Amino acid sequence: MSLHVRTIGPDQHLAFVASRGSASFLQTPAWAAVKGEWRGESIGWFRRDELVGVGLVLYRQVPKLKRYLAYLPEGPVLDWSGDVAEALDAMRTHLKANGAFGIRMGPALVTRRWGAATLKAALADDVLTRLGDVPADHTDDAAVAVADQLRSLGWKEQAAEGGFSAGQPKYNFQVPLAGRSEDDVLAGMNQLWRRNIRKAAKQGVEVTTGIREDLAEFHRVYVETAERDHFTPRPLSYFETMWDAMTAEDPQRLRLYLARHEGDLVAATTLVQVGTHAWYSYGASTTAKREVRGSNAVQWQMMRDSLAGGAEVYDLRGITDTLDTDDSHVGLLQFKVGTGGEAVEYLGEWDLPINKPLYAAFTAYMKRRG
DSSP, X not given: OXXXXXXXXXXXXXXXXXXXXXXXXXXXXXXXXXXXXXXEEEEEEEETTEEEEEEEEXXXXXXXXSOEEEEETTOOBOOOSSOOHHHHHHHXXXXXXXXXXXXXXXXXXXXXXXXXXXXXXXXXXXXXXBGGGSOOSEEOHHHHHHHHHHHHTTOEEOOOBTTXXXXXXXXXXXXXXXXOOHHHHHHHSOHHHXXXXXXHHHHTOEEEEOOGGGHHHHHHHHHHXXXXXXXXXXXXXXXXXXXXXXXXXXXXXXXXXXXXXXXXXXXXXXXXXXXXXXXXXXXXXXXXXXXXXXXXXXXXXXXXXXXXXXXXXXXXXXXXXXXXXXXXXXXXXXXXXXXXXXXXXXXXXXXXXXXXXXXXXXXXXXXXXX
């Protein structure tokens, strides 16, 4: 019996994700509400009446036309271990019928991993400038084979400048938690991280979880961080929408952490968890009182809570692939490698043009917008 795809409800979508243990939070129904400028749809793959896969599709409209780019960030949630041609063809048929002129997806498959020891050695080697040039500690041949299959089916991998593709980062940093205790995780960190965590405790930094009303305080520090680090901050309403949508789906889906020293907020972060995967998603810190190490304290508390909450992976999200010490982006990797985790390379984001002229025009339009 052939596979077919149809629209499903959020409850069915969530139940399937729960049955898989986890999926990217970008593939939960709540994420559609967060991305208000896109139209969202939950879809399911069925063989007869059995649900065998799900995906969150975000539709972005072409100006003045009822045609759309259909985007599945860090998805769809499918069994990628075998031949996926039939599943992708069924998705294409459904999305084309809904007006899609092209499809973009980013299967959440890790192709390569580099452990902390390998990363430290690579960072100390003046000859190496790109993570992709470093022999990996582990390569997943099955995930690599999916890339070959996608190319043969006409999908095109999107360019990732410095490891950042058009949508989600190709390179991420993760701390494995499965089978480990708090002492194990702490022992895996470098001396600087452990010293900073102890220093924060000695200085009396207190980390608590916040409620929706505390988002304004988080946002005040987040804007200060944006000005200091030269990025454009999201408005407070974005975080309020995220809170409302994600906590309605699961009260523990999104949590706010606040680190205070003598009553002053010095760092604030958000943590997302879906099943066995936890993500550090947004972070902020004040310029004042950096010496009390509030950022280390809040990260350690999020790791401890993730471990207690059954997470098997603590995800610090994107890094670039640079190892060049003259590149300012390398600081992100240097900071994260101190946790003792590993760098991972995902399969990346892939496009399938359906209407090639419209796809080409839309791609050119988006490049002009930057």
